[in-house]
Amino acid sequence: MAVESSVLGFPRIGALRELKKATEGYWNGKISYDDLVKVGKEIRAHNWKSQKDAGVDIVPSNDFSFYDHVLDTSILFNVIPERYAKYNLAPLDLLFAMGRGLQKDNVDVPACEMVKWFDSNYHYVRPTFSNSTEFKLTGSKPVDEFLEAKALGVQTRPVIVGPVSLLFLGKSDKDSIDLEPITLLQKLLPVYVELLSKLFAAGATEVQIDEPVLVLDLPEKVQAAFKTAYEFFAKHQASIPQLTLATYFGTVVPNLKAIAGLPVKGFHFDFVRSPEQLDDVVSILGDKQTLSVGIVDGRNVWKADLSSAIAFVEKAIKKVGAERVIVATSSSLLHTPVDLANEKKLDAEIKDFFSFATQKLQEVVVVAKAISGKDVSAELATNAASIKARIASKYTTDAKVQERVKSIDAEGSKLDSRISGFPNRLEAQKSLNLPLFPTTTIGSFPQTSEIRKKRNAFTKGTISAQEYESFIESEIDMVIKFQEEVGLDVLVHGEPERNDMVQYFGEQLTGFAFTSNGWVQSYGTRYVRPPIIIGDVSRPKAMTVKESVYAQSRTQKPVKGMLTGPVTCLRWSFPRVDVSQREQALQLSLALRDEVSDLQKAGIRVIQVDEPAIREGLPLRAGQERANYYKWAAQSFRVATSGVEDSTQIHSHFCYSDFDSSFIKALDADVVSIEFSKKESTEYIKEFSTYPNHIGLGLFDIHSPRVPPVEEFERRIADILKVYPAENFWVNPDCGMKTRGWEETTKQLTNMVTAAKKFRAEYTK
Numbered sequence: 001m002a003v004e005s006s007v008l009g010f011p012r013i014g015a016l017r018e019l020k021k022a023t024e025g026y027w028n029g030k031i032s033y034d035d036l037v038k039v040g041k042e043i044r045a046h047n048w049k050s051q052k053d054a055g056v057d058i059v060p061s062n063d064f065s066f067y068d069h070v071l072d073t074s075i076l077f078n079v080i081p082e083r084y085a086k087y088n089l090a091p092l093d094l095l096f097a098m099g100r101g102l103q104k105d106n107v108d109v110p111a112c113e114m115v116k117w118f119d120s121n122y123h124y125v126r127p128t129f130s131n132s133t134e135f136k137l138t139g140s141k142p143v144d145e146f147l148e149a150k151a152l153g154v155q156t157r158p159v160i161v162g163p164v165s166l167l168f169l170g171k172s173d174k175d176s177i178d179l180e181p182i183t184l185l186q187k188l189l190p191v192y193v194e195l196l197s198k199l200f201a202a203g204a205t206e207v208q209i210d211e212p213v214l215v216l217d218l219p220e221k222v223q224a225a226f227k228t229a230y231e232f233f234a235k236h237q238a239s240i241p242q243l244t245l246a247t248y249f250g251t252v253v254p255n256l257k258a259i260a261g262l263p264v265k266g267f268h269f270d271f272v273r274s275p276e277q278l279d280d281v282v283s284i285l286g287d288k289q290t291l292s293v294g295i296v297d298g299r300n301v302w303k304a305d306l307s308s309a310i311a312f313v314e315k316a317i318k319k320v321g322a323e324r325v326i327v328a329t330s331s332s333l334l335h336t337p338v339d340l341a342n343e344k345k346l347d348a349e350i351k352d353f354f355s356f357a358t359q360k361l362q363e364v365v366v367v368a369k370a371i372s373g374k375d376v377s378a379e380l381a382t383n384a385a386s387i388k389a390r391i392a393s394k395y396t397t398d399a400k401v402q403e404r405v406k407s408i409d410a411e412g413s414k415l416d417s418r419i420s421g422f423p424n425r426l427e428a429q430k431s432l433n434l435p436l437f438p439t440t441t442i443g444s445f446p447q448t449s450e451i452r453k454k455r456n457a458f459t460k461g462t463i464s465a466q467e468y469e470s471f472i473e474s475e476i477d478m479v480i481k482f483q484e485e486v487g488l489d490v491l492v493h494g495e496p497e498r499n500d501m502v503q504y505f506g507e508q509l510t511g512f513a514f515t516s517n518g519w520v521q522s523y524g525t526r527y528v529r530p531p532i533i534i535g536d537v538s539r540p541k542a543m544t545v546k547e548s549v550y551a552q553s554r555t556q557k558p559v560k561g562m563l564t565g566p567v568t569c570l571r572w573s574f575p576r577v578d579v580s581q582r583e584q585a586l587q588l589s590l591a592l593r594d595e596v597s598d599l600q601k602a603g604i605r606v607i608q609v610d611e612p613a614i615r616e617g618l619p620l621r622a623g624q625e626r627a628n629y630y631k632w633a634a635q636s637f638r639v640a641t642s643g644v645e646d647s648t649q650i651h652s653h654f655c656y657s658d659f660d661s662s663f664i665k666a667l668d669a670d671v672v673s674i675e676f677s678k679k680e681s682t683e684y685i686k687e688f689s690t691y692p693n694h695i696g697l698g699l700f701d702i703h704s705p706r707v708p709p710v711e712e713f714e715r716r717i718a719d720i721l722k723v724y725p726a727e728n729f730w731v732n733p734d735c736g737m738k739t740r741g742w743e744e745t746t747k748q749l750t751n752m753v754t755a756a757k758k759f760r761a762e763y764t765k
């Protein structure tokens with residue numbers, strides 16, 4: 001009996017970022033609509049072929065997207081707000097208009113809201129439903145792509161976002177505030193059936209229907225929606241393909257009753273993330289239902305340990321029989337880089353640790369073959385040797401680092417708390433001589449093309465270290481002078497030497513590896529290349545002291561040292577899977593603690609440790625795991641920042657998501673700056689009204705060149721002061737200025753400082 005192998009989705013960006021180049025080329029008018037369409041077609045053909053050549057049995061289609069697959073699905077079902085629909089744009093233009101906004105030839109529409117895809121770094125465009133949404137099929141993308149693959153000789157299994165997930169991940173439009181999207185289910189289902197019938201008519205025998213919301217906490221109504229939806233589909237079974245319902249990124253156990261008894265052909269579960277759910281999910285399977293065992297990690301870059309994967313699948317087989325089991329990737333491979341073969345610069349020993357999407361195809365195939373009794377002993381032996389080598393590698397373990405982490409948890413350890421409570425620190429920090437309503441910025445100043453050019457030249461070796469260094473110094477001179485002229489109180493050095501806020505640190509720490517081509521889609525044409533944590537992390541030498549000290553030497557005002565926090569370094573990298581996330585965060589926190597201490601020694605009195613990603617690491621479901629996360633994430637921050645004198649002022653910074661107040665309080669930073677300008681009400685800050693530490697609320701949006709007039713700043717500050725004490729309040733932008741130009745930066749900050757000074761004068765009267 002041959003057990004089949006299956007892939008839930010393949011990256012669509014192309015091995016060399018072909019999709020980005022073509023899409024941006026089209027946006028800039030450099031290539032035509034048809035040429036863009038052609039590039040998409042080539043990428044799909046390439047992906048299908050590599051999967052087929054690798055021997056994958058169940059190959060997906062409709063996993064491709066020119067922007068975002070959730071947005072494709074919304075558009076396909078006519079979930080298109082009127083403000084976009086009214087322009088009658090060509091399909092891809094509509095997709096881009098909704099994804100990123102459009103301002104051209106009498107069209108002026110903002111982008112739709114974009115949100116994080118579960119706990120990944122991918123972002124999807126949020127479906128927007130309204131009372132006037134009329135579901136209907138507006139196109140035939142899934143059918144077209146199915147036929148396209150068929151014409152190439154590949155029978156595929158189309159992937160579609162399921163109806164319950166589509167509704168639950170969406171929101172209601174401004175004009176329909178009271179609408180709960182899930183109540184639209186009955187209207188939506190017939191259109192799904194229409195699509196499924198078309199796929200069936202085109203020859204699709206099976207469809208993968210993704211319901212990832214099953215790993216979230218779901219309201220009763222949403223749980224019940226599964227029965228409604230899938231029983232409706234079953235009524236049309238004669239004219240639609242068979243359905244495999246797929247979930248990933250967590251356990252479905254708390255929602256088991258929502259899927260028990262659903263009349264589908266089978267289910268897919270993520271056993272990389274949640275192997276412990278096996279018994280429970282098996283208990284709800286019907287006698288004939290298939291079990292797709294997600295065992296090759298779709299979220300990380302590590303080579304799978306094939307013998308454990310095989311052992312796990314065998315366990316599943318014991319429970320349900322080989323004829324009902326399929327070997328699969330845990331999720332779509334969208335979240336992994338495309339092909340390790342393109343990494344020419346990685347040290348061979350390190351390269352052997354990894355498996356990117358293309359390599360993962362082999363892994364599912366080998367596991368399926370092994371289970372089916374085929375001889376894959378050579379592959380297994382090579383794999384076992386790699387796994388063993390990694391464990392033994394000098395890159396992996398550093399006993400000293402591990403000892404030091406243990407000391408954090410030792411009895412009586414004070415590594416995670418400041419010497420004194422906030423009131424004493426506040427007193428000690430009076431020597432900084434800061435005025436009421438102190439003004440500051442978040443760290444970066446415009447990263448001009450000149451800065452990027454010089455950095456590239458330095459990396460390539462075309463300019464000397466000395467020339468680069470004096471260039472960086474001249475940039476620092478310039479931003480210090482600028483900040484003094486604008487009248488800011490706590491200055492920054494501007495971060496001109498940093499390519500990226502995580503990579504910059506990773507490159508100076510042990511335990512990190514970097515790829516040259518390991519791109520992963522974050523949203524649209526924005527791809528990221530996360531560093532990979534490969535071993536115990538330590539800091540061989542100071543990382544930021546030189547620049548901070550130089551900046552401080554140019555001014556009498558305090559200059560903030562600027563570091564990226566432990567949790568953000570962890571979240572924006574591919575983490576290790578052989579040790580816990582807590583352990584990795586604590587290792588990072590100790591490395592940063594040493595840096596903080598060196599900064600203090602060098603005379604830096606204010607130090608900011610940024611944690612913009614701390615919120616996104618929050619486990620998807622409420623419960624123990626989440627409670628633990630709160631604890632260790634806050635503890636890591638405190639370990640990094642608490643080794644200083646009372647008189648050293650610790651800042652932190654948060655942006656991107658809504659932060660819960662108890663979490664921020666647990667960090668015990670002296671000052672935190674929080675993105676705030678897009679908040680419509682001051683409700684949120686009320687929760688901090690009795691919090692003694694100080695807070696700076698972002699007063700303008702750094703993503704926009706718009707310059708708010710002074711009165712607007714004043715109005716915002718006045719609103720905030722209605723609920724928040726003036727003596728605790730700092731004045732700053734939402735985040736760093738690195739994506740802005742100098743022109744608007746100057747005007748924005750000048751107006752901000754003018755408003756602060758006005759309040760200062762009033763309150764010191």
Ligand code: MET
Nearest residue numbers: 442443444610612735736
């Ligand atoms: C995404 S948070 C960025 C903080 C960093 N210090 C900056 O100003 O760019």
Ligand SMILES: [Zn+2]
Nearest residue numbers: 612655735736
């Ligand atoms: Zn920020």
